[in-house]
Amino acid sequence: SQQGEEDPQALSIQEGENATMNCSYKTSINNLQWYRQNSGRGLVHLILIRSNEREKHSGRLRVTLDTSKKSSSLLITASRAADTASYFCATDAWTSGTYKYIFGTGTRLKVLA
Amino acid sequence: DVKVTQSSRYLVKRTGEKVFLECVQDMDHENMFWYRQDPGLGLRLIYFSYDVKMKEKGDIPEGYSVSREKKERFSLILESASTNQTSMYLCASIDRLGSPLHFGNGTRLTVT
DSSP: OOOOEEEOSEEEEETTSOEEEEEEOOSOOSEEEEEEEOTTSOEEEEEEEETTOSEEEETTEEEEEETTTTEEEEEEOSOOGGGOEEEEEEEEEEETTEEEEEEOOOEEEEEEO | OOOEEESOSEEEEOTTOOEEEOEEESSOOSEEEEEEEETTTEEEEEEEESSTTOOEEOSOOTTEEEEEEETTEEEEEESSOOGGGOEEEEEEEESSTTSOOEEOOOEEEEEO
16 A cells, blocks of 8 residues: 655646645554655655654755644755756554555656756 | 675566576665556566565565575575566665665566
8 A cells, every 4th residue: 555645647847946745644654754765766865754853954955744734844955957857755664463564656747847 | 785686687488487587685684675666657566585494475476486595595496487477577785674775686577
């Protein structure tokens, strides 16, 4: 079952603008992670935020987590053409006696030069 | 840096064939995972393994099996390939639960 749902499904912006992607999930989590995938390649981990954290920064990335709303957002500031990729959120937690990483369906970001 | 290597980037197989997808990681990780990725469905977990010779079914194990005879290698087996198994297959590993997943580059399998 898909726990994370990203919004929007696709986003097109101009270089230099900020890009915001949102993720919603359904059950309690330990961590929420964001990954990036260039076309036809594997996923690369970007940033992890723990369930007791509310905000985290890494370079041009800013992630927020609202556990009361079961949602997270990823902000990419001053976007570049090289940021063009798909972005996925993933939650990890114990689920029915098993530790699982559950991914959403992703946001396709296109940054126009 | 952790390296997760999937043996093939592209594979084309015929319906009914037995297919082996191989994944090797070089960081002595305990946990390994197989996902498939389809447009609009995101990543779905097929099988995972917490240790050598140990395996657990994920959300969509039907039509698949796995083998983990050595810690560094986790193989996904399609017993009798079908066209609905045409997909991108992604292998990942982690050292401990809750850590970020390290992914291979994926194998794009086409079953004709």
